[in-house]
């Protein structure tokens with residue numbers, strides 16, 4: 273009896289339409305992205321002509337707005353389908369590793385928590401590509417532990433007054449508004465003391481201080497908020513709910529990390545096996561050496577494990593189930609193992625592994641950074657351990 277006909281059997285096959293999606297995105301990556309991946313960017317951003325060309329190609333492919341819900345004119349893909357797209361795109365370094373807007377604007381899920389008035393003012397123009405946003409949560413003294421944030425929002429009648437400094441804010445220089453997370457009650461920390469707001473970047477008192485140079489393409493900004501007045505109607509949800517909104521977004525983001533990592537490992541396997549077969553040392557191809565074979569075998573096993581983890585989590589999410597633990601695991605395992613895969617691929621290539629002609633060194637830098645951003649691995653493990661202790665204690 274095969275898996276399809278076994279009534280109680282598990283079925284790990286992707287549905288037909290998602291297999292077709294996977295094939296289509298793979299072709300797009302092979303034909304449009306990989307050939308230009310080392311020349312597509314200038315000054316850490318996609319070149320405008322490349323963005324224009326790829327946006328047109330993405331439209332042809334029917335992928336425009338894949339991340340936008342149907343009720344807002346997008347394709348409204350489920351998480352299994354989105355994970356498939358992210359995994360395929362992960363095979364190339366052509367697009368920025370954080371946010372590839374050639375498929376339509378990036379619309380943070382926090383924006384879907386807005387009320388109707390706010391949606392009209394911010395969400396719909398963002399979907400139409402008229403407004404850009406950034407998310408300002410991290411601070412110089414509170415990153416992985418947002419409960420310790422010092423930026424305050426103090427209510428004074430019909431508005432809040434915001435004071436503080438945010439750091440590492442991606443795209444702040446291009447943003448029309450920021451989704452700002454600030455403390456409304458510092459004594460409560462992340463348990464009801466943090467609220468989210470929409471703040472116009474042109475508001476008096478908002479000042480871009482400096483862009484941070486990094487070993488990756490992103491140049492996130494430090495921003496000062498000096499007595500910035502925000503009307504009460506620009507608060508997102510109720511006071512004290514800011515952290516919960518951000519958490520919902522982060523869950524999906526963690527699956528994105530895991531899915532992207534599948535693509536990174538796969539490309540590193542493609543590059544690593546090809547080179548290992550071609551490169552001869554001491555009279556034999558590298559592929560004949562056990563030390564090299566084991567590196568490839570490890571990455572292959574980890575890619576398979578990661579696929580199962582990511583698709584299991586995405587499927588559960590699409591069923592409306594709580595995937596917090598699965599999302600933590602997908603990010604921890606995916607970011608870590610994709611970095612290891614890039615590292616092994618670099619080792620197999622010897623000096624060429626460090627060359628900027630090949631994508632390996634960029635995968636290596638990017639995947640190392642992923643182990644820190646949107647929650648460092650150690651902090652995610654700490655939170656996952658709480659779940660383990662509750663479950664088995």
Ligand SMILES: Cc1cc2nc3c(=O)[nH]c(=O)nc-3n(C[C@H](O)[C@H](O)[C@H](O)COP(=O)(O)OP(=O)(O)OC[C@H]3O[C@@H](n4cnc5c(N)ncnc54)[C@H](O)[C@@H]3O)c2cc1C
Nearest residue numbers: 407408409410415416417440441442490645646647648650
């Ligand atoms: C490229 C880039 C883009 C970013 N974009 C944004 C953005 O758009 N918006 C935004 O708000 N933020 C953004 N960030 C911030 C990012 O999310 C934070 O840097 C990240 O959450 C880590 O915070 P931190 O740097 O303050 O590290 P900390 O929280 O100070 O942690 C430092 C290190 O200590 C260790 N550690 C911390 N706590 C524990 C613990 N409990 N147990 C064990 N070890 C621990 C970890 O190894 C961690 O890496 C960005 C950062 C980068 C680098």
